[in-house]
Amino acid sequence: ALKLIESAFGYDQNFYYKEDFLPLFDQRFNSHTINAFDNEKLIGHIGYCFREIILHDSKLPFCFIGAIAVEQAYRGQGLFHTMMNKVIDENINKVAGFLLWSSESKMYEKFGFTECGHIYQWGEEKNTLNFIKLENINDNQLHELKNLYEKTWSNRVYRSWEQWLALKEMKSVEVYVDNIDKVQSYFLRSKGFDLQGIIHEFASNSLSSFINDFSGSAVWSPIPTETNLKKLWLGLARKGDLWPKSMASLEETLNKTDIMIGGIDSI
Numbered sequence: 001a002l003k004l005i006e007s008a009f010g011y012d013q014n015f016y017y018k019e020d021f022l023p024l025f026d027q028r029f030n031s032h033t034i035n036a037f038d039n040e041k042l043i044g045h046i047g048y049c050f051r052e053i054i055l056h057d058s059k060l061p062f063c064f065i066g067a068i069a070v071e072q073a074y075r076g077q078g079l080f081h082t083m084m085n086k087v088i089d090e091n092i093n094k095v096a097g098f099l100l101w102s103s104e105s106k107m108y109e110k111f112g113f114t115e116c117g118h119i120y121q122w123g124e125e126k127n128t129l130n131f132i133k134l135e136n137i138n139d140n141q142l143h144e145l146k147n148l149y150e151k152t153w154s155n156r157v158y159r160s161w162e163q164w165l166a167l168k169e170m171k172s173v174e175v176y177v178d179n180i181d182k183v184q185s186y187f188l189r190s191k192g193f194d195l196q197g198i199i200h201e202f203a204s205n206s207l208s209s210f211i212n213d214f215s216g217s218a219v220w221s222p223i224p225t226e227t228n229l230k231k232l233w234l235g236l237a238r239k240g241d242l243w244p245k246s247m248a249s250l251e252e253t254l255n256k257t258d259i260m261i262g263g264i265d266s267i
Contacts, residue, residue: 001033001045001067008069011193017067020172020192021267023049024067028162034083036070043071044079046087050095051265052158055253059158060096061242063087066267068102084111088238095240097250101266108236116254117234120224123216126197131176131187137168144183145175145203152203153260166264173264185210187219191263201262222258234261 006017023029024047036044047067052059065087070080088098088111102108105115134141146164149156167173172192178185185204190196199219204210215225220232239250247253 001035001042004042004045004071005067005069015172015192017192019170020194021047021066022166022170023051023064023163023265024267026166028160028166033067034086036074036079036083038074041071043074044083045069046083047267048087048091049267053097053156053259053261054158055155055257055259056247057154058244058247060244061094061240063091063095063098063240064265064267065098065100068100081110088112091240093241096242096244097240098238099235099261101235105233105236112238113236114238114251115233115235116237116251117222117257117259118255119220119222119232119234120228121198121230121232122211122214122219122221122225123227123229125217127217128176128189129213131178131185132180134175134177134180137175141177141180141183142167145177145186148183148186148203148205149201149260151205152207153258155257156260157262157265159265170264187214188262188264195263198263200266201260201264203260220263222260234259235266 002018009017011017018025024031030050032048034046035042045067046065048063048065051062051064053062100108100113142164172190174189176187176189177183187199187202189199191200197218199217202210211223211225215227234254237250237254243250
C-alpha cells in the first residue's frame with residue numbers, strides 16, 4: 001500500500017508517507033482502509049480515520065480521508081469512484097462530516113464535497129526567530145503543548161493524550177518552543193515535502209505577541225493579519241448524518257469559524 005501511495009504522490013527517498021501521515025496508519029486514530037485488488041495485486045487504496053472536531057463547545061465525530069491512490073494502469077475505469085462511494089456510504093451515518101485535503105476540488109464535487117473554511121498565510125519568511133527546536137520532546141513538554149493548544153484554540157481537532165504521543169514519531173515535523181523548561185509558546189513547522197518551512201500549527205499564552213512577531217513569516221493560520229500573503233481553503237468537506245440540526249450548515253459553520261487544524265491532523 002505504501003509503495004502504491006508513494007508512487008502516486010511522487011515521493012522520493014528522502015520522505016516517508018507513513019511518517020508524514022501517521023494518523024492514517026495508526027489505530028490510536030481509529031484508522032481504516034478501502035483496498036481494491038486485481039487477483040492478489042493491490043491496485044487501489046483509500047485511507048481514513050475517525051477524529052473529533054470541537055466546534056462551539058460541541059465535540060463532533062468526523063471522518064478524515066487521505067492516501068487516495070490508484071495504480072496508473074487502472075485509472076479511468078471507475079475504480080476511484082467506487083472506492084470513494086464505499087467510504088462515504090459505509091460511514092455517513094456515523095459522522096457529522098467528512099474532511100479531505102486536495103487541490104482537485106472539482107473532482108470531489110461529484111461526491112458532495114465543497115471547499116470550506118479558511119487558512120491565511122501571513123508571509124513568506126522562513127524564520128524561527130528565537131524559538132528553540134526540540135530534537136527529542138519529553139512528556140512534560142508534550143503536556144505543556146497540549147495545554148497551550150487547548151487553551152488557545154476553542155475550535156480545534158480534538159487529540160487524546162495517546163494521539164499527542166504520536167507527534168514523537170512524526171520525525172518530519174519540527175517542534176519549536178520559546179523555552180525548554182517552561183513552554184509559553186510553541187509552533188510546528190514542516191511535514192514531508194508538502195509543508196517545507198511552513199508553520200502549520202501554533203499556540204501561545206500571548207497570542208497577540210506571537211502574531212505580531214511572526215506576521216511576516218510563512219505561517220498558516222485560521223486568524224488573519226493585516227499582511228496576509230494569501231487565503232487558502234481549510235479543506236474539502238461534506239455533511240454526514242450526525243451533523244447537528246441546531247447548528248447552521250456545515251459549510252456556513254466552517255466558513256465562519258476560526259478552526260485550528262494543524263498539518264499533523266490534515267491528512
